[in-house]
Amino acid sequence: GQNIDQPTEMTATEGAIVQINCTYQTSGFNGLFWYQQHAGEAPTFLSYNVLDGLEEKGRFSSFLSRSKGYSYLLLKELQMKDSASYLCAGATGGGNKLTFGTGTQLKVEL
Amino acid sequence: GAGVSQSPSNKVTEKGKDVELRCDPISGHTALYWYRQRLGQGLEFLIYFQGNSAPDKSGLPSDRFSAERTGESVSTLTIQRTQQEDSAVYLCASREARPTDTQYFGPGTRLTVL
Numbered sequence: 001g002q003n004i005d006q007p008t009e010m011t012a013t014e015g016a017i018v019q020i021n022c023t024y025q026t027s028g029f030n031g032l033f034w035y036q037q038h039a040g041e042a043p044t045f046l047s048y049n050v051l052d053g054l055e056e057k058g059r060f061s062s063f064l065s066r067s068k069g070y071s072y073l074l075l076k077e078l079q080m081k082d083s084a085s086y087l088c089a090g091a092t093g094g095g096n097k098l099t100f101g102t103g104t105q106l107k108v109e110l
Numbered sequence: 111g112a113g114v115s116q117s118p119s120n121k122v123t124e125k126g127k128d129v130e131l132r133c134d135p136i137s138g139h140t141a142l143y144w145y146r147q148r149l150g151q152g153l154e155f156l157i158y159f160q161g162n163s164a165p166d167k168s169g170l171p172s173d174r175f176s177a178e179r180t181g182e183s184v185s186t187l188t189i190q191r192t193q194q195e196d197s198a199v200y201l202c203a204s205r206e207a208r209p210t211d212t213q214y215f216g217p218g219t220r221l222t223v224l
Contacts, residue, residue, distance in 0.1 A: 004152070031210065042114075042201065042215040043153070050210065087153070095141060095166055096209035100152040 004101035006088050011107045012078055020073045020104045022088030030096055034062050034073045035087040037103065043087055046073065075106075083108045112136065114216035116202050122222045123192055131187045131219045135204030142185050143205075143213060144169075144177060148198040156200075159185060192223045 003025045012018040024032070031050040035043035047055055049064035049071065061074040073086055085105050089098040115134045123129050135142050144156040155169040159179045170176070174192075179185040189196055199220050203213040 033213075035215075042217045045212045045214065048210070048212065089153075091209075093158075093166060094209065095143075095158040095160060096205075096213075097143065097155045097158050097166060097169075098145070098153070098213065099155065100145075102150075102152040 004088055004090055004099055006086075006101040006104045008102065009105045009107070011109060012075075014078055014080060014108055014110055016078050017074065017076050018078060018106065020075075020086050020088075020106065022071045022073070022101060024069050024071070024088075024090045028092045029066070030091040030093075032062075032064055032071045033087075033089040033091060033098060034060075034071075035089065037085045037087055039085075046086075048091075078108050080108050080110075082106065114202055114204055114214055116200075116216040116219050118219060119217065120220045120222075122224065124224050125194060126191055128188065128190045129192055129221065131189075131200050131221070133185045133187070133202030133204075133216060135183065135185070135202070136214060137183075138206065139204035139214075140182060140207050141205045141209075141211075141213075142179060143203045144185070144187050145201045145203065146198045147201060147218070153201065156187070189221075192221075194223050197221055197223045 006022045034046040037043040047062035085103040087103045089100045142159040145153040158166040174190045177187045199218040201218045202216045205211040
């Protein structure tokens with residue numbers, strides 16, 4: 001089966017850097033997605049890692065190690081608007097269906 | 111362009127009633143997914159459509175749940191004889207042809223079963 005684990009909550013300071021970790025055990029793993037979800041809104045796509053290594057996209061970077069079943073999302077220069085839930089999801093199967101963790105609620109403080 | 115849309119945005123129903131939830135994917139997206147998000151929990155996969163066929167229905171929790179897709183466009187998720195545990199936000203996502211393409215989510219339908 002599939003199992004995605006990530007911390008429930010994190011708090012960080014505006015302007016700082018925060019790393020949100022995600023570990024997974026899954027068969028037929030195709031890659032790993034990160035989504036951002038503000039309260040009451042739809043998840044919005046942040047990144048997709050298929051190969052090992054770091055993918056950088058502006059203030060957001062995502063890392064994947066397939067051998068370790070581990071990923072992280074790195075957010076730099078935190079802004080108050082980054083306060084949201086960050087969802088880690090493993091893609092499996094021919095259709096790339098997503099198995100989600102429970103999400104990490106990030107609170108950015110002054 | 112227009113994103114994924116879902117209707118209704120909110121639905122309150124009584125236990126035992128049937129409900130239909132609608133999803134309009136992004137035009138040209140061949141794949142469509144339904145997920146469910148219960149309060150305080152992660153999103154759960156329900157069903158996946160490729161075109162009008164559903165090669166993966168493994169996430170449907172019981173035979174009270176069914177879904178169809180017509181014209182490689184609109185999809186409806188039907189829940190028969192609703193139960194209180196069906197209360198959740200039901201999210202639809204669509205993507206282009208390649209499995210590695212990004213899944214774009216709609217705003218969801220919040221279902222409350224009294």
